[in-house]
Amino acid sequence: YVKNRGKNGYAFYDGALSVPLQHRADMERLLRHALENMEFELHYQPQISLGSPRIDGLEALIRWNSPVLGRVAPDQFIRIAEETQLIIPIGEWVLRTACQFIRSLHENGTDRPIISVNVSVVQLIGQRYVERVLDILRETGLEPRYLELEITESMVIESLDLIADKLSRLREHGVNIALDDFGRGFSSLSHLMRLPITTLKIDKSFIEQIPESAEDQPLTGLIIRLAQGIGLKVIAEGVETYSQLDYLKKYDCDCIQGYLFSKPLPATLARDWVRTASLPGSISQ
Numbered sequence: 001y002v003k004n005r006g007k008n009g010y011a012f013y014d015g016a017l018s019v020p021l022q023h024r025a026d027m028e029r030l031l032r033h034a035l036e037n038m039e040f041e042l043h044y045q046p047q048i049s050l051g052s053p054r055i056d057g058l059e060a061l062i063r064w065n066s067p068v069l070g071r072v073a074p075d076q077f078i079r080i081a082e083e084t085q086l087i088i089p090i091g092e093w094v095l096r097t098a099c100q101f102i103r104s105l106h107e108n109g110t111d112r113p114i115i116s117v118n119v120s121v122v123q124l125i126g127q128r129y130v131e132r133v134l135d136i137l138r139e140t141g142l143e144p145r146y147l148e149l150e151i152t153e154s155m156v157i158e159s160l161d162l163i164a165d166k167l168s169r170l171r172e173h174g175v176n177i178a179l180d181d182f183g184r185g186f187s188s189l190s191h192l193m194r195l196p197i198t199t200l201k202i203d204k205s206f207i208e209q210i211p212e213s214a215e216d217q218p219l220t221g222l223i224i225r226l227a228q229g230i231g232l233k234v235i236a237e238g239v240e241t242y243s244q245l246d247y248l249k250k251y252d253c254d255c256i257q258g259y260l261f262s263k264p265l266p267a268t269l270a271r272d273w274v275r276t277a278s279l280p281g282s283i284s285q
């Protein structure tokens, strides 16, 4: 019904599903519909620790299979979900689903992996966010130490004071806090150190530089050492090649996440990977 608006006579969206949608009201309606009709799904991308090679974490990444639009990538709808506040119920669904899933994995054996969930600033500054997270943890029976919330650098720059207190309260309960996409923004270290961050995720743009530019290689390594020096766990995002892997091993990066090991997987496949715990040879060595 987005396609042709009848007597209003406009069509903002025509045919190809990759065309960006501009019309907020229609998008909002589609997102509400999606929430009511369970059109969302979570995929899970493994985070591999390099020290003792194994799956240490899974990052939950939302997928939207719309009967109207087809598959819509998160980058195409998260912003609109934020602008319309729909990210609050969507984010709660993500958190509950992710916690339930990881809890079901723990019931079948080990106490790994942990689950990483992306959080929008709109959720964080919303009312009773801390209480909502703790409620969901209680409801699903997942211990807080198995949950990691990922926040982004841009979010931190914009709303440091608003979110520092809420994150500290979550941290006091044992929830882990990761700074996502590090290096994409321009946050100062003094700012970052005011937050109770436990994990630093180095952005793909830094990892991409590793094989090509010898000059930039020490920079990524220095970031790893600096972050570890202040007690953070470091995850490299977007690892795609063995030369990147070698470099990250050399600099003792804690974890890698990227297509080299695995794309984000549907729940059943992620469960199989965790259960069989097999890793590609070059990562295992």
Ligand code: C2E
Residues within 6 Å of the ligand: 045, 060, 061, 062, 073, 074, 075, 078, 091, 094, 118, 119, 120, 150, 180, 181, 237, 238, 239, 240, 257, 258, 259, 260, 264
């Ligand atoms: P992110 O949190 O930084 O997630 C990593 C993104 O990089 C994912 O894209 C993942 O599929 C992709 N990726 C992982 N490894 C590789 C690789 O080796 N190469 C390349 N080229 N890409 C890789 P995705 O799933 O499309 O998500 C995009 C962004 O949307 C996420 O970036 C996150 O900011 C946001 N997002 C996803 N799910 C959620 C959610 O549940 N809530 C919120 N608020 N944001 C979400």
Ligand code: MG
Residues within 6 Å of the ligand: 059, 118, 150, 180
């Ligand atoms: Mg993330």
Ligand code: MG
Residues within 6 Å of the ligand: 180, 181, 201, 203, 237
């Ligand atoms: Mg990221």
Ligand code: MG
Residues within 6 Å of the ligand: 152, 180, 181
């Ligand atoms: Mg991101």
